[in-house]
Amino acid sequence: MSATDFIRLALRALVAHRLRSFLTLLGIGVGIAAVILLTSIGEGLHRFVLREFTQFGTNIIELTPGRQGAKGGPPGLPSTARELTLDDALAIARVPHVTGVTPVVWGNSDVQAGGRVRRTTINGVGPEMHRIFSMQVRIGSFLPPDDPENARAFVVLGSKLKNELFGGANALGERLRIGGERYRVVGVMQEKGQFLGVDLDDTAYIPTDRALSLFNRSGLMKVDVAYEEAVPAARIAADIRKLMVARHGQDDATITTQADMLARLSNILDILTAAVGALGGISLLVGGVGIVTIMTIAVTERTNEIGLLVALGARRRTILGLFLGEAVALAALGGILGLAVGAGIAQLVGLIVPALPVHTPWHFVVIAEALAVTIGLLAGVLPARKAARLDPVEALRAE
Numbered sequence: 001m002s003a004t005d006f007i008r009l010a011l012r013a014l015v016a017h018r019l020r021s022f023l024t025l026l027g028i029g030v031g032i033a034a035v036i037l038l039t040s041i042g043e044g045l046h047r048f049v050l051r052e053f054t055q056f057g058t059n060i061i062e063l064t065p066g067r068q069g070a071k072g073g074p075p076g077l078p079s080t081a082r083e084l085t086l087d088d089a090l091a092i093a094r095v096p097h098v099t100g101v102t103p104v105v106w107g108n109s110d111v112q113a114g115g116r117v118r119r120t121t122i123n124g125v126g127p128e129m130h131r132i133f134s135m136q137v138r139i140g141s142f143l144p145p146d147d148p149e150n151a152r153a154f155v156v157l158g159s160k161l162k163n164e165l166f167g168g169a170n171a172l173g174e175r176l177r178i179g180g181e182r183y184r185v186v187g188v189m190q191e192k193g194q195f196l197g198v199d200l201d202d203t204a205y206i207p208t209d210r211a212l213s214l215f216n217r218s219g220l221m222k223v224d225v226a227y228e229e230a231v232p233a234a235r236i237a238a239d240i241r242k243l244m245v246a247r248h249g250q251d252d253a254t255i256t257t258q259a260d261m262l263a264r265l266s267n268i269l270d271i272l273t274a275a276v277g278a279l280g281g282i283s284l285l286v287g288g289v290g291i292v293t294i295m296t297i298a299v300t301e302r303t304n305e306i307g308l309l310v311a312l313g314a315r316r317r318t319i320l321g322l323f324l325g326e327a328v329a330l331a332a333l334g335g336i337l338g339l340a341v342g343a344g345i346a347q348l349v350g351l352i353v354p355a356l357p358v359h360t361p362w363h364f365v366v367i368a369e370a371l372a373v374t375i376g377l378l379a380g381v382l383p384a385r386k387a388a389r390l391d392p393v394e395a396l397r398a399e
Contacts, residue, residue: 024294025334027287028375032338032368033345038279039364040346044357046269060132060258061237063092063223063244082248083219086148086209089126091247092225095239100226102126103148105211111204113165113176120161121203122178124211130189132226140172140187143207151207155183159191160201178204179214233257287334288375295327295383324380331376335369 015021065084089103105124110117123129127145130137138159146152155178162171162185171185183206192200208220227236237255244253343360350358 020294021330024287024290025330025337027290028331028334028372029287029338029341031282031285031287032335032372033342034279034338035368035371036339036342036360036364037346037349040342040358040360041349042269042272043361043364044350044359045272046266047359048357049265049269059227059229059233061225061227061233061240062256062261063225063240064221064254064256065219066252066254082250082252084223084253085219088244088247089208089220089223090148091243092223092240095236095243097228097231097236097239098225099228100128100132102129102132102224103208103220104129104222104224105208105215105217105220107211107215109179109214111161111165111176111178113174116165118161118164121198122211122214123203123205124208124214125205126208128226129205129224132224135192136190137187138190139170140185142187143205144186146207148207149209151209153181153183153210154186154207156187156189156205157185158189158199158201158203160199161204162188164202178206181210181214233259285375287331288379291327291330291376291379292383294330295323295380320385323383324377327380327383328373328376331372331379332369335372338372339365339369 063084065082084103086103089101092098093101102125107122108119109122110119111122125143126148127143129135130142137156140156142156143154144152155176157165157171165171165176166174171188174185175182176185177183189201189205194200206214212218212220225236225240227233234257237257241251241253241255245251343365346358346360
């Protein structure tokens with residue numbers, strides 16, 4: 001049998017039962033559409049989160065108290081490790097190729113100004129924080145480079161916090177209270193928006209030593225370090241670790257590079273994307289069961305035809321290939337339909353809900369179509385083998 005005749009017979013069998021064929025490929029199509037839609041949303045979230053993290057720069061190292069591993073607990077939890085201090089931050093700033101250091105302490109407190117009170121996040125930071133994290137000051141200036149242990153009571157407001165406290169009035173030079181202590185406003189930050197659900201505009205920045213006193217802490221929560229982009233992060237991390245061991249007498253701090261954080265986050269998001277894609281894959285299994293059912297019915301209905309083909313000299317492998325071809329064609333067409341519908345819905349969701357990032361990865365499209373064809377092939381094996389093993393005489397006698 002020629003290839004042309006083979007394809008003609010397979011397509012004729014599908015067209016002869018249009019409704020049944022359509023319902024079968026629809027089952028595969030729904031599964032593929034679900035996979036594409038869910039993975040598009042998952043991949044979009046993946047890119048969104050990574051973009052959120054990298055907006056602050058990629059040449060940043062975070063130092064937190066406590067050593068992760070067998071000798072220490074996670075950073076931030078009480079431990080016997082020595083606390084990070086302002087002197088530690090000053091020493092790190094002198095490490096070769098380090099371009100900026102900001103010691104960090106944060107918490108919540110009431111901010112009072114002009115008869116208005118707002119409870120918000122207070123960040124104790126160093127004067128280089130805005131440069132390290134690529135943040136811009138819209139009005140005024142950032143915290144001046146005072147003595148780290150005796151800084152003046154200056155505050156820089158986020159744009160939203162400024163509007164809540166002072167409205168449209170100029171806030172520069174105005175006085176406000178944070179935790180009962182008076183501060184003078186020296187700057188207002190450019191709007192930054194939200195970062196993973198945290199409103200960066202509804203915050204106040206004060207000197208680190210003032211925040212230590214405000215929150216009654218003796219040590220820093222972390223130290224953020226910026227370094228020259230041309231220098232490998234591992235080299236800077238090793239130099240910082242060597243310095244901290246010399247200062248503390250033991251390796252009792254956790255050093256995390258931006259690359260480490262992004263790699264861990266990317267792995268988590270990859271697993272999440274694969275998980276939601278697997279949920280859509282359940283529909284593919286249902287579609288595969290549908291192909292098995294329809295092809296089994298087709299074999300029963302076309303027993304006479306199979307017997308005639310064998311009697312006319314058709315090889316059993318030809319019969320096998322014919323039914324496998326029909327199953328693969330159903331799955332492939334269903335896959336194409338599902339790809340179009342899934343990608344279309346994903347783009348529509350992106351238009352209707354702009355805040356929801358949606359991206360359809362093309363490698364998932366190829367994988368999904370290959371998976372549909374594979375399911376069609378596997379689902380058609382048993383019915384095709386049954387058809388190929390029919391006795392021609394008995395098949396011709398069948399009604």
